[in-house]
Each structure stands twice: as structure tokens, then as C-alpha cells.
Amino acid sequence: MFLQEINRTYEMIYPPTFHSKYNEWWTLQENTDGILEGNISDEDVDFGLLILRVCLLSVQCLPHSRYPTTGILDVSLDHLEEWFYSLANEIEKTQSAERKPTIITVQHRFYHVCYLRNYAKIRKCWAALSVTVKDAHEMGLHLKDPGIPLSDLSMEIRRRAFWNLYVIDRFMCSFFGYWPLIPEGYFDIDLPHDSLRTITIRPYILTTFTDRIFYIKVARYLTAFTSPPSWTTDQYDPVLVSEFAQRFKEVVVDQLPPAYWLDNPDTRWDPAEPTLLPKRETLHLFIYSAKASLYRAFADPCNNLHYGSNTSSRYGTDLLALSHRRTLMDISCKVISSITRLYVLAGDDEGGTCEQMFLFPILLVEALACLGICLLSIQADTRQLSNAGIRFSPDSDLRYSYATFFDAFGLLSRQAPQYGIAKQGLNILEGLHGTLQSSSASPSLLRIEDHRTAATGRETHAAGGFHLEQALMTVHGHGGGELPGRVFIPLPEWLPSFFDSPGRCWLFRDQSAFGDLLA
Template identity: 30%
Template sequence: MDYLGYMGGKDYLNLASEVWLSTEIRPTPSDITQELQQAVQALPSRSLTDALVQNFLSVVNYNYNAIYPPTFLEGYTNWWADRAAKRPLSPEYTCLLLRSCALSTQAMPSKLRNTLEFELAEDPTTLPDRFHQAAELLSSNFSPGEKGLIQIQQLFLVVCWFKNAGRFIDSWHAMAKCVREAQEMKLHLDDSMMEMSEYEREMRRRMMTIIFVWDWLMSRWLSRPLLVDPVSCTFRDPTLQLESDPENPGVPSPFTNLTLQSKLIRSVSDSLSRAQRDPSEANVKDLCARVDRWHADLPPAWRRDNPDTTFDVRYPYLKWQRILLHGTVAMVEMVPTKPYLTGSASSQSRATQQYFRSFAVERALTSLREAEKAYELMKDLDPRHFYINFVLFDTLTILCSGMIHDDNKDLPHRSAVLDAIETAMRPLKEISLCSAPGATSYQFVLRLAQCMPLTPEEQVRWPFHHANKAKRSRRERSPQPMSTTKSSVEAEEGSPSTLHSTGSGAGSGSGSGSDQNSPPVQVPSLEDFQEIDFGGIEELWDWNALNIENLDPGSAEEINFTGFGGSTSN
């Protein structure tokens, strides 16, 4: 059946389980010898590869859990033994090893980075591309359905690599390849009638859960169609028994967070779609009720409030995964209530209007808190992590828009919102020191923060003020284009090195009150946004959600975005 192009159904799953694609189109060992040799040569020495693999398994893998470490390490030991004995190497494992090293080099601690730079006598930032390209060349020789589960794993690591690099559209297209390979292997179907080992069954279910969750999240972020058809999916949840240890009962599986996300998605997908199409009181409350039920069923270690942290020290991945889980949930809940916060939706009842505004603010504050926790955990390892930059940027812009639209100065938790914006700007500024997209994101949010109309009391405490005419005159006399290098963003916001000379600019200060000499106010427009290079983050973000395109020009300070873009390189 596979040979004819048919996908096996539940009534004949095992009919063609051993049938492969025609041998005429399958690569023979000689077809990939050259690519395999090039792939092997791309890897560094054994000791350096060991360090990269250790970093991948101890840090990177817990973001996605696509690899089961014991099996991977067994294959790793065998791979080196085969290489030492000059036996044929597994092309598929070589490709998977390259993918893991490519991801590992995207999130290196300083010690490992320095070691690689010293041993290789080259810039270690070139390694992610080198490993990725070598794996791409080797993987191009694999036919669909030929390499089994390991092929699906390495294809998913491609998704992760693009996402970590800020190439979100490429990541989505890579996900399409991964989904089709998984469907070719029937991972989306109930496997209870298939003959296989329990380990293989568990790993198939885990991979399909990963694909299901990330496909859904990416479709929401990128406003693109689902690649996995939920109607055709009959796969079962994994048992999570692989990591069970009788001597340490109760330790949560590192895969638990993905199973919990899968259950949430199945529960809220329809409700969220309805609430997005029609953010009515009934639809939003239905979504909230579903999320509340999901929260109520969470295991103790995964609760948002007062979680059981017994295992956090010994298993540090738990804290990181808990942060990602609840940060993601907060953003999901905020989706249908954003229009109430930004003024693009309203309710006939003022009480209902305030309820939704309050709900959106509370979820936004939760989202910021989780992002700040994530940054504290990752700042010494991978401060450019896509989740941190995106959540800080997205949530801060929404809150700034909410403040800009708060004509009556009655935004729920208004004081807490100001505190949260000020606090969250600090990690975003620190990210700007090591990432061009982060620098651009920070400068953009800074300008929105400077646009917000404040009360006299709020102006006294607000640290983000506009540059006065004297500063503007100095900038005009000494024109300097904006740079996204570390030296430029380390300077005080609004300094000549961070703002283009031809605009009115914006600065930061700690003085009390607003500048009486500030120019007429004007919020950045859609045209401004489209001209800015955010290094890929704009692919995830809906400018129209801010609803500031048609604001009264007198409601915020004039902002000039000429020369505001930055390089997409990190």
C-alpha cells in the first residue's frame, strides 16, 4: 500500500508495515559516501564534541525533549566506536549528531564558548551554520519514510534551529517537512494495534505530541494554517514511564510539560478560535473556564501558584519548563482580551468592559513575570532565547498601547502596569547588548513607553522621558546613524549613538516631570513599523493588535524611525 502511495488506515495498519519505497529511488551507500565524509569532517575532536553533546542534553534538549538521552548516548558511543574501527557509520545518526551540535552551539555557556574558540582558533559563532549546512547536505539524500523515527527527530531539530536563529518562516516550512515525515510513519494514528516494542511506541507518541504542540503554537504565532489536521489525529498520549525510577518515586518526567500543553490545546482550540473571531463576553468566559479547569488538574509540581518545588534543585529543568508552560498559557488567555485593552473592542456594559481590561492586564503581568524569570535563568547561557525576546516585546507593546488608549486614566492595575513596564525594560535592554533584533525591539518599546500620556504624579516617577531641544540640537549637529553594536546600546537611551540624527529622537532620563519643550506628539505608524528590520521577530507579531494607527496626533510624542533598522545577525 505504501508503494502505491496510500496511507494505511486503522483497519490495515500492519498490512504494509515492512514495505519500503522502491529501491531505485533509495540512496545506496555509495550515493552518500561523499556527503557522509563531509559531515564527519565538520565535527570537531572527540573531546569538543563530547562537550557539545553534554551541553545539548543538559540544557537545550529540555526546551523540546525530542531526544531521549540514554538512547542517544548509546548511539553516540557506538558511533565513535565505529569511527575508530573504520566501520561504516550510520548516516541518519551522523545527521542527528550534527543537528544536536548545531543547536548546542546556539546556546553555549561562556566556558564552552571560550574552549571552542581556543581549541579551534576560530570564532565559535560560525559553528551553528557549519553544522547545519553539513547536516542539510547529508539529509537531502534521505527518502521519505526511509530512516524511521530518527529522521523525524532530526527534522524537528531543524525546526528548533531555525526558530532559535530567529528565522521563523523558515522554521514553519521546516515543520511542514517534519509533519509529512511523521505522517508517512503514521505517528498521527493510534498505534495500539501496531506490533512494536513499548519503547518505540512511547517514542512515537512523544514525537507526535511534540509536533502537535509546536505546530499549534507556531500556527498561532505566525497566523498560518495548521499543518497537523486535528480531525485525522488519533494518536494517544505517552505514558511517561521511561524515566520512572523506583528509588526516586514521584519525580516528574521531563516530558510532562508537553503532555500538559497537548491536553490544554485539545481543550481550548475551538473555544479560542471562537473568542478570536468574536471576543464577546460569553466566548471569552468560556475560554477562561476551560483554562481554569486545566489549571485545576495540574500535578503539584506544575501548578502556577504555590507549586511543589521539591525536585527543582536536583532537576533544574522543572523550573524552566514550568516558566515556559505558564508563560505560554498566559499569552493564550490574553489573545481574545487584547482588543479590550487596546481599544479595538468594547462591551455595552462598562462593568464587563472593565472586567476584560482587568483580565487582559492580569494575564499580561503574568506573562511578563514568567518572561523575566526565564531571562534570569537563561541570561548567562542564552539570553537571546526566542521566547524571552518575543514575550517581552509582545507583552510590553500591548501594555504600552493599553496605556496610550487609557483616556480616562482608569486602566485596571494602572500603577502595577507602569511598574511592570519599567521592570521588564531592564532585561530587554540587556538582551539588546548581545542581539541586533533585541536592540531593535528595545528601541521600539522605548519609544512607545515615551509616548504614553501620564498624570503629573506618574511623570515624576517615570524614567523614560523625551530629549529636550538642546539634546536634539546636538544630535542634529553631529549626525550619527543608529548602530546595533554593544557599545551603542550600552549608552544612555536617546544618546546620539542610539538614535538617528534627523528625527526628533527620544531619550531616557531620571528627572522629574515631563519636558515642557517636547515637540508635538505622534505615535509610530504602520508604515513606520513595516520599514523596521526586527531580525525576524516581526514575523510573529501583529502590528494591528496595537490599534494605534489612527490615534490623535496630539496624544503622544513625535517619533522618527528613520535608520531604526538593524542587522538580522546576532
């Protein structure tokens, strides 16, 4: 059921081979005293750990309310998970540190990394990932030619193992500012061939690994732009950001097969692949979140909030910078919409499944922060325009952005009593929410009943015009001047970190923000 319906194994294993080995393994156990007694081979110990790690990820990802176990299991799922976790750790301690790793070693360690990440055990996750990458390096998984004879299937499994490690390594870099464990230029292994199990042939090939191919593409394409601190100056150049975004569209978005299109995806194959719908939505979330990271430095293009937070602006105001703010708002709304749909797919629109305790709430907090800062910046702009005697007409996109922010903040509020990450995120965003809600800068923007109506006929800013932006450029001109009479707006304490580090790791600069939740 797990491999067919839930599928959080990231296609690290090949199901037919796994099932065959699984049956052999259980036959062996019937004739031995068990793993802990040391009566089976190292390879079988590793496979036993792989089974436990897959089961742990399965139990962790189950929406418990939809999978009742009364009359089926003698213990609760929580008790079963605790038992599996303790057993896996106990077995792993019996392994010799000197023994050579195998592909199964890398696989079960990878699942342990995913399990720890899902529960926000970030330090333990980083330590486990370091050990896994070390094993992968010792095995030569980073090499196109490892120097040993391998079948096509074995080589494909190695490619999948390496690139899955690459994706999670880049996740840790972009979110927490860690050094990459897999440095660019030190591997030459090909991308996975994506051809082990074909779902469709025509009009295109779609496999169970297709979405992972695009995770790899996104991770590779954004590494040079959003991760290394030495390259952050590129993120403040409006022209360079536009060029990079266009290449991202060509290399990633335009290459998506119809079943994964961002707009109007082809859903004909959803019944044939039970995991296709959640895979599509999760991939969309990953792409939108990556796109948002390109524009995050332009949340305050007119520098009003920079002025209030005593941080320096790194670009001049022009129409392109103003356009980037609108793009960031639009993409942040799409991130929030994807998260909301994923909650519904999991059977709990308040985010009740265990896996969502970290990743989805963190992405929700991040998107709310970006969207809220954009809206706060717009409030400052409207006050400045008002002082200059200039009025503008709020468009449907702007109204929709306000509605999305307040609705998503409500979702986070409903999660907060159950989940620590959501609760801490709520604490971080409360001041921003209060400032937006109480502002009198532009009452027409804060009529929530109008916002939801606007959402039904929403147009993108490219097609709908730039009412606010045109007004701003009337005053600023293309040379970038300053509006008279800056108006004080209460600013979040974390705003300087946001401006100094537009990458995702700004959220974790203050180690006390989430306390022991990310231990």
C-alpha cells in the same frame, strides 16, 4: 551535560536508548571511512545527523559566557556551531528523496526546525517543519494503530515525536497566522503516557516529560479560540471569554502538579532534576502568554483608542469587559516577570544566550505592547473622567503595571544593541513608550518611585477593588454610553492591526516591521 543540564531536546529522544546507540555508532565510525563517503547505512547516516542536530541545539542554547572553552576546544563555540551546521546540511543533501523516513529522521528534522526557529529563520523553519510533518504522516505517526507491531517504548517515542510536532505547528499558526500542517480531526494518536523516567512517585508522579504534557494541553485548548481567523469573533465576547478562561483554568492550570504550580510551587525536587527550575519557569511563561491571548481583545474596553484609530469596536462597555482589561494587564506583567527570571537563570539578565534572540524578545515585545495599550487606554479613560468632573484613586495594581512597563522597556533597550529582534521591537514600541511617559492625564500614575513601592504590597484586582472601573461605570452604566469630550492621544501606527487581529499574528501583519530578521 546537555541532556542532563541544558535539556532543550524537548524529550524527543529517550536518553538511555540514545546513549546506547551513540556508543554503537562511534564504534562503527572507527571501522569506516565516514558518512560522506557513503560507506554506512541510511539508518546510521540518520543517526549521525541526529547527533549533529543535538550538538547544534546544545551549542546554540549554551550561555557562552558561563561555559568557557579556552584550553578545552581548539576553536570557538561560534566556529564549532558553523562547522556542525554546514556539515549537517552537506550530509543531508546526500540522502535520497525516495527513501522511507524513520523515527530518527523525524527526530533530527525536528531539532533542525527548533534550531531555525530559535534564530528567527521563520521561512526556513516553516519549510523544514513541512518536510518533517510529511515524513511523520508517511510513517503513520498520527495514528493510534499504525498497523505494524511495536514495543511499548517505540510507541511512546512515536507519541512524543507526533505531539512535539503538533506543539510547534500550533506555535507557527498562532504567531504567524500560518495554516496548520496537522489539521484537527485527522489524527487519533493518544497523548504521551509520561512514564519513561519517574523522578517522584509520591505524592504525585513527576517525569522529565511532564512539562511537555502541559504544552500539548495548552496548544490543544487554545487552537480553537485564538488561531483560525474565522473564529476571531469569539474573542470579543466578554462572557464567552470568561467561560473559556474558566475551562482553561480547570483543564490546564488546576491540573498542574505541585512542582509546576503557578503560585508557591513545590521546589523539593529541584536538586534531583537539574532542568526542573528552567522548565518550570518556561512552562509558566507559556501558560501566562496563552492566558493573555484570551483577553487581548479587551485592551481598550471603553473604545477610546478604537475611535482614534478609526477601527470599530465589537463589544459594548460593561464591568466584565473592564475587568478583562485588568486581567490582561496582570497577566502581561507576569509574562514580563517570567522572561526576566529566565534571563537571570541563563546567567545574563540582558538576555545574552542565543536561543533568546527570537522567542523571549518577541514575547517581551508582545507583552509590552499589550500592557502599554491597556495603560494608554486607561490614560484616555482618566482624561474623559476628568472632563466629566470625576476623580478616581489609583490602586497598587495600576501603579505596579506602570512600573513593570517602564522596567521591561529598559530591559528591551539594553538588548537592542546586540540583537536585531529586540532593536526592531524597540522601534515599534518607542512611540507608545514616549506617549505614556509624557502624558499629563494622571500625574499620580506616572510617579515611578511610587510604583515600585506599590509592588511590594500588591493585590489582585479581584480583591483590591475597581476604583477606575467603578468611576467609569458611574458614567457609562451597564448599557454602555459614551463619555463627553474625547481627547486626542498619539496612537501607534500598528494599533489598527492590533485591534483587527488580537491574536499574536498582529505583530507580523506588517512584513516590514522586522524586515529580513524573520527570513
